[in-house]
């Protein structure tokens with residue numbers, strides 16, 4: 428099977444290339460080596476795969492690469508929260524337009540193989556919450572006034588009482604709350620419409636918080652695990668925002684790569700979205716402590732700062748039932764073991780400087 432991996436030089440894409448090579452696939456990688464993500468060409472590109480430095484928006488280069496492709500794992504994207512709304516055109520170009528060009532070129536090639544999209548849980552916005560009086564509810568975005576007062580839990584939008592966070596499943600209505608999230612949702616829509624119009628089977632994998640080797644270092648585009656890991660490496664305490672009790676599902680990148688291989692090679696088609704997660708929610712403080720402990724001696728303790736980022740959601744953690752039952756995917760790397768190895772793992776230089784939280788609690 429000849430598989431195209433887009434974003435093949437990136438954190439997740441490069442692990443997918445490795446996993447596909449390991450599974451015996453003939454792998455073609457493309458990546459435009461976006462300056463915000465790469466200062467130099469990475470030295471970890473799998474020599475068993477073919478690699479092209481190509482911008483997906485360049486349809487003429489793509490045409491040659493797509494000939495004879497049986498499956499696609501589309502990972503190329505600009506990730507993270509970015510620095511300001513000024514980033515909007517870059518996100519739209521690299522995420523929406525590039526996906527549009529890729530799908531158009533695949534349709535022109537009459538591609539009928541599997542197409543797997545590296546999606547994100549950011550499409551959900553806030554996680555799932557239950558009110559003891561009103562059942563399942565969708566809380567409103569948290570206000571700066573409440574966050575300044577240290578009130579981090581979103582209240583019930585109907586009675587203002589406390590809510591209980593619940594695992595989010597794929598039937599939950601989407602609610603993208605930043606530019607990146609909006610472009611990840613648009614990618615899902617474009618891929619689904621492509622599937623309907625061409626008959627090519629599409630699988631949407633909604634990754635939760637991915638961590639592991641080759642994660643980009645501290646940058647506005649990095650996730651919290653890499654930011655904490657970078658701070659520890661420099662001898663600094665991880666700065667935990669809010670009160671540290673916010674919940675996420677941290678999944679190791681090798682498990683995410685395995686989910687891609689499964690979706691591309693399973694003997695059955697896997698339409699629709701799947702949460703790709705461990706099903707074991709952890710708080711940001713749990714993660715900071717696990718990483719600090721694994722980092723060795725002397726232990727540098729995380730600091731809970733009470734600072735916050737206005738765009739952050741409070742809790743998002745996954746129901747993994749659909750992925751387990753239909754895709755047959757279950758994460759293998761446990762949290763403690765994963766964080767232990769991540770503490771020693773090699774991160775990737777990233778091109779953009781780190782940013783400060785956009786708001787500070789008074």
Ligand code: UD1
Pocket residue numbers: 506507508509547548549607634635636637647648649650651652654655666667668669673675711735736739740741
């Ligand atoms: C992250 C990614 C998002 C991706 C999603 C799923 C970023 C910026 N966000 O969303 O793109 O789709 O995972 O893979 O890459 N925090 C701290 N200290 C810090 C930084 C963050 O305490 O120094 C806290 C935040 O306030 C938040 C939590 O850590 O509560 C998670 O932050 P982060 O990893 O940035 O964003 P997610 O919303 O989980």
